Amino acid sequence: MAILNDYRQFQGLHWETGAVRNSFDYRGFRAPHTGRPYSEALLMGVSGGAVVGYFTFAYEGYPPHARILTRNTFDPWDTLLSRLGVAQNIHQTAKPERAVANLVTALDEGAPAIVWADVWSLPHNALAHDPGMWAMFPLVVYGYDESAGVVHMADRARVGLTCTPGELAAARWRVKQDKHRLITLEAPDPDKLAAAVSAGIWDCLRLYTEAPPQGAKHNFGLAALRHWAELLTKPKARLSWERVFPAGPKMLDGLASAFTDIAIFGKEGGAERHVYADFLDEAATILDRPGLGQAATHFRAAAAAWDALGRTLLPDEVDPLGETRLLLLERHSRFLSEGNAARARLVAIDARLADIRAGLSADFPLTTPQVEAHRAAIAAQVMAVHDIEATAVASLREMMAGRS
Numbered sequence: 001m002a003i004l005n006d007y008r009q010f011q012g013l014h015w016e017t018g019a020v021r022n023s024f025d026y027r028g029f030r031a032p033h034t035g036r037p038y039s040e041a042l043l044m045g046v047s048g049g050a051v052v053g054y055f056t057f058a059y060e061g062y063p064p065h066a067r068i069l070t071r072n073t074f075d076p077w078d079t080l081l082s083r084l085g086v087a088q089n090i091h092q093t094a095k096p097e098r099a100v101a102n103l104v105t106a107l108d109e110g111a112p113a114i115v116w117a118d119v120w121s122l123p124h125n126a127l128a129h130d131p132g133m134w135a136m137f138p139l140v141v142y143g144y145d146e147s148a149g150v151v152h153m154a155d156r157a158r159v160g161l162t163c164t165p166g167e168l169a170a171a172r173w174r175v176k177q178d179k180h181r182l183i184t185l186e187a188p189d190p191d192k193l194a195a196a197v198s199a200g201i202w203d204c205l206r207l208y209t210e211a212p213p214q215g216a217k218h219n220f221g222l223a224a225l226r227h228w229a230e231l232l233t234k235p236k237a238r239l240s241w242e243r244v245f246p247a248g249p250k251m252l253d254g255l256a257s258a259f260t261d262i263a264i265f266g267k268e269g270g271a272e273r274h275v276y277a278d279f280l281d282e283a284a285t286i287l288d289r290p291g292l293g294q295a296a297t298h299f300r301a302a303a304a305a306w307d308a309l310g311r312t313l314l315p316d317e318v319d320p321l322g323e324t325r326l327l328l329l330e331r332h333s334r335f336l337s338e339g340n341a342a343r344a345r346l347v348a349i350d351a352r353l354a355d356i357r358a359g360l361s362a363d364f365p366l367t368t369p370q371v372e373a374h375r376a377a378i379a380a381q382v383m384a385v386h387d388i389e390a391t392a393v394a395s396l397r398e399m400m401a402g403r404s
Contacts, residue, residue, distance in 0.1 A: 002107035003143035003152060009112075010158050014266035015137035016077050017043040022140050022154050023112045023185050032190040033286050045279030046196045047080035048072025049204035050272060050299065052389070054224040056231075056244050056254070061132070063357075064244050065257035069220075070271040072203060074213050077138075079203075083196035085189030092179035096169055099180030103144055111184040112154075113141045118174035124153075124161045124339055126346035134174050138183075141168070156266070157339040197283045201400055204276075208393045222393070225386035232379040247371045248364050249357045255313045256324055256353075263310045264332045270303030277303070280396070291399040298392035305385045312381045318365050318374075320356050327353055 009025045012018020017040045025037040053069025072079075081088060089111075091102040106113040116136045120127045143152030144165065151168045153161045163171075172180045208221040218227040235242035245254030263269045280296035283289070314325035331349045334342035366374060 001143075001145040001147065002104045003145065004107060004110065004112065007112065007142040007152075007154070007160075009140075010154050010160065012040055012140075012154065013156055013268065014040065014044070014071070015139070015156070017047060017080070018156060018266075019114050019138040019140050019154075020080065020185065023114060024188070026112050026142075027185070027187070029187045032193060033282065038188070039278065039282065041275045041278035042197075042282050043080055044071060044272070044275055045204075045283060046083050046200040047076035048074065048207070049200050049279065050276040051204065051207040051220065052222070052224045053220050054228045055219060056239055058244055063253040064250055066245075066254050066261070068258050068261035068271075070261065070267065070273075072207060074207075081185070083192065083199055085192040087186040089184045089186070091182045094176075094179050096173065096180070099169070099172060099182070100144075100146075100165070102180070102182050103141060106182065106184050107142070107144060109184075114138050114183045114185070115141055115168075115172055116175075116178050116181045117168065117171035119171075121167065121171035121174055122155075123163055123167060123343065124155070124157070124335070126335075126343045126350070128350075136175050136178055157336050159337070159339040161339045194286055197286050198400075201280075201283065201396065205393060205397055205400070208389070222386060222390055225382055225389070229379040229382045229386070232375045232382070241375055247366065247368070249360045251364075251371070252321070252324065252357055252360055255321065256328065259310050259313045259325060260328060262306055262313075264328060268332075268336075269307055269310070271306035273299045273303035273306060289399055291402070292396070295392060295396040295399050298388065298395050302385065302388045302392055305381070305388050309378070309381045309385055312378050320360065320365060324353060324356055 004026070007026055009022040011025070012021040020043055021038060021040040029038065030036060031038045031042065049072060051069055051072050053067070053073070055067040055069075056064065057067065058064035080086075091106075093099050093102065103113050103115065116138050118134045118136055119125050120129060120133050120135065139153050139155035141151060141153050142160075143150070145151075146165050149164050151163050151165055153163065153168075155161055172178070210221075211217045212220040217223055231237055231240045234240055237243075241251075241254060245251045262271050267275070277296040277299040280292045280299065284292035284296075310325070314321045314328075316322035316325075327349050331346055334345050334349075338345075
């Protein structure tokens with residue numbers, strides 16, 4: 001058995017920054033400007049910070065879905081660690097037995113082991129296995145006991161999670177080119193912190209207002225919000241909501257997937273704008289730019305606007321839509337607070353969500369004019385978010401350009 005018996009770090013919420021935050025905390029690495037553990041907000045900001053991305057996908061055999069990006073996704077892991085001067089001890093192997101040996105060795109040396117595993121294969125996520133679906137994300141392993149058949153993990157939940165060694169092995173091998181990747185982290189270089197924070201802020205500003213490193217410009221930043229609003233209100237557009245998410249189950253698919261990305265996916269509401277605001281408050285101290293607190297205030301206002309958008313997508317006034325929102329929030333809350341113990345309830349919630357979706361085929365609660373009005377209301381709130389975020393971005397750019 002190899003276990004870190006004193007491991008108590010379960011505060012990380014997003015996969016990348018959460019795993020780094022928890023690992024740093026356990027190793028005793030402290031931020032120079034606070035003397036406390038590096039916050040996940042700081043790590044999020046350094047990795048590239050807040051962003052907007054809008055995409056829709058409709059794969060054959062699967063429900064269509066909208067993807068709303070709320071943070072930088074352009075290589076955030078290596079960007080974050082490189083900027084902070086963190087050495088990564090990387091171990092990869094095509095041999096399952098060697099992967100176990102690497103894991104045990106890391107734990108025996110007293111280091112939390114960050115591994116990449118498929119979310120669809122891990123039991124605590126309570127996702128039905130689908131050969132066509134996989135997603136590899138980092139999590140922290142802090143205990144491995146093959147004789148007892150248990151692995152101890154930290155993965156977003158506020159409590160420890162467990163699976164069997166076989167389940168972890170299958171999840172780590174789901175994408176073979178990852179080669180059972182395992183990483184342990186060395187301490188950040190405090191002398192690099194200010195430059196890392198500044199670089200992260202400028203990344204954020206570029207992704208809001210300039211062409212992205214890849215992809216169409218209208219899919220990112222403030223342009224993405226305008227693009228989304230147009231697709232909601234122009235039914236003849238190629239990727240309009242009228243075409244991709246017509247009234248019925250597909251409309252619910254679009255509404256629920258957008259809501260999930262805004263309120264749930266690796267976060268707790270507000271499209272993470274409150275998290276980014278917390279980062280800016282820390283950045284004000286690190287960079288000696290107190291005016292960044294003003295930009296933080298605008299991003300907190302944006303968080304409230306994003307929450308309002310979530311309620312607009314799935315309003316209480318339309319029973320199946322409101323129930324869907326409440327069930328999605330309950331699923332997330334139960335997982336965070338109960339971990340493995342919530343599995344039965346998560347499965348029951350998913351069954352109820354499937355029933356709601358199926359019922360919309362025969363009995364959709366909105367008439368055609370009401371559907372059009374609902375999309376218009378969503379578009380109006382999207383533009384309300386746009387206007388607040390435009391103010392926030394302008395304030396942030398002004399504070400970084402000057403010495404306020």
